[in-house]
Amino acid sequence: MTPLATLVRAPIDVLxxxxxxxxxxxxxxxxxxxxxxxxxxxxxxxxxxxxAYEGMALRELQAIAEEAAVRFDSADVRIVHRLGELxxxxxxxxxxxxxxxxxxxxxxxxxxxxxxxxxxxxxxxEHYVDGTREWVDxxxxxxxxxxx
Amino acid sequence: xxxxxxRMTVTVLLxxxxxxxxxxASLDVELDDDSTVEDVLAQIRARPxxxxxxxxxxxxxxxxxxxxxxxxxxxxxxxLIPPVAGG
Numbered sequence: 001m002t003p004l005a006t007l008v009r010a011p012i013d014v015l016x017x018x019x020x021x022x023x024x025x026x027x028x029x030x031x032x033x034x035x036x037x038x039x040x041x042x043x044x045x046x047x048x049x050x051x052a053y054e055g056m057a058l059r060e061l062q063a064i065a066e067e068a069a070v071r072f073d074s075a076d077v078r079i080v081h082r083l084g085e086l087x088x089x090x091x092x093x094x095x096x097x098x099x100x101x102x103x104x105x106x107x108x109x110x111x112x113x114x115x116x117x118x119x120x121x122x123x124x125x126e127h128y129v130d131g132t133r134e135w136v137d138x139x140x141x142x143x144x145x146x147x148x
Numbered sequence: 149x150x151x152x153x154x155r156m157t158v159t160v161l162l163x164x165x166x167x168x169x170x171x172x173a174s175l176d177v178e179l180d181d182d183s184t185v186e187d188v189l190a191q192i193r194a195r196p197x198x199x200x201x202x203x204x205x206x207x208x209x210x211x212x213x214x215x216x217x218x219x220x221x222x223x224x225x226x227x228l229i230p231p232v233a234g235g
Contacts, residue, residue, distance in 0.1 A: 034235045051163060052163075053161065053208070053229065055211050056212075056227070057234075059211050081234060092235065093234065093235050113235060116234050117233075117235045118232070119213075119232065120232060120234045121163070121227075121229050121232055121234075122233065122234030123163060123164035123165070123232065123234075124233045125164070135164050135168070135233075136233045137231040137233065138231065138232075138233050139231060
């Protein structure tokens with residue numbers, strides 16, 4: 001059985017993820033992919049490297065998948081996040097969600113990616129065309145509050 | 149002189165921009181036995197490069213987010229968590 005959450009250092013097998021949640025009971029199957037964008041905040045990006053506090057990141061991803069099942073009427077969720085160096089257009093995160101009906105599947109998919117961005121200890125450093133690299137702070141916060 | 153049994157050493161894990169700021173992936177801090185996350189942060193703030201950290205960085209104890217008043221015990225896995233940017 002595919003684990004609820006995985007961290008990988010190679011391209012994500014997105015079809016395997018879809019197959020993992022597909023079943024006779026699930027009339028709706030959704031796949032969300034996050035990919036590396038060429039332009040961020042007006043700067044040209046050549047790639048990103050992702051780093052994680054791996055033990056905690058895996059624990060949080062698993063918790064998110066489990067919480068999604070409770071919140072969204074037994075939605076079946078699998079999450080894979082890639083780490084290491086990625087080029088533009090490469091997939092950094094894949095979330096597969098299945099449910100008997102589409103409403104719960106769409107809601108669960110949206111909730112999972114927002115929770116991931118809010119609380120999973122993963123960081124990205126963008127590489128720019130001028131050769132510089134910077135760790136990204138999505139909120140631009142300098143005074144972060146505990147998230148829970 | 150202090151009683152050695154009332155002191156402990158805790159390893160603090162650092163990541164991403166915080167590891168760069170402090171020039172290390174982890175730091176050992178010496179604390180009293182009945183210390184909290186805030187005591188750990190006070191020790192970290194005294195290190196060179198800590199001026200590049202926010203005043204109240206997120207902290208995890210044993211891989212769970214922990215508030216400033218949370219207890220820290222010998223053998224705990226403590227980590228400073230920079231603003232997360234997954235996805």
